[in-house]
Amino acid sequence: MHPDGERILFTEEEIRARVAEMGREISRDYAGRELLVVGILKGAMIFLADLVRSITVPAFFDFIAVSSYGTSTKSSGAVRILKDLDRGIEGRHVLIVEDIVDTGLTLNYLVDNLTARGPASLKVCTLLDKPSRRQKPVEIHYNGFTIPDEFVVGYGLDYNECYRNLPYIMVLSPRVFGGGR
């Protein structure tokens, strides 16, 4: 394990198995339809890349970048769109793909924002759910794993832009961010 980790939460193998299972479930639910997968940059990129390879219905991609964490382990509370979708989503079956739902501020904002654009349907898929920290409600349709209240990194998730390329998910040691969340 990386020396900044406290413990591994999910191994590469555990993630691979769960992501494949999620892809199969999504493929069943969207049978006969075309999917527009909307990835939330940057955290969701690794999960999305693996997930879509287990999805068997026709899938198109678009990406939106938002930020609320900046260089901290605490959400600033203000969600900003840094890069919007390239195209409209009116009449499309949209699946938002996210790495983690924590306070819910990011997805609560994005679901409202994208719903206003008139998609045929809108669902949320997240690899991780940390429900103990929720401040705003988010309806999650596909969830990989529910996790405890700890700051996790790896498999796309960062702290201060580090650790995204770790193939597993680990709990970040509080000594790296000074504890005190």
Ligand SMILES: O=P(O)(O)OC[C@H]1O[C@H](OP(=O)(O)OP(=O)(O)O)[C@H](O)[C@@H]1O
């Ligand atoms: O439920 P919330 O408390 O809003 O937290 C979840 C969001 O925070 C992280 O993104 P971040 O703003 O750090 O950008 P990143 O994806 O580029 O790391 C994560 O990828 C989610 O998008």
Ligand code: HPA
């Ligand atoms: O636990 C987390 N790790 C990384 N990024 C995050 N953004 C919200 N929660 C987290």
Ligand SMILES: [Mg+2]
């Ligand atoms: Mg981040």
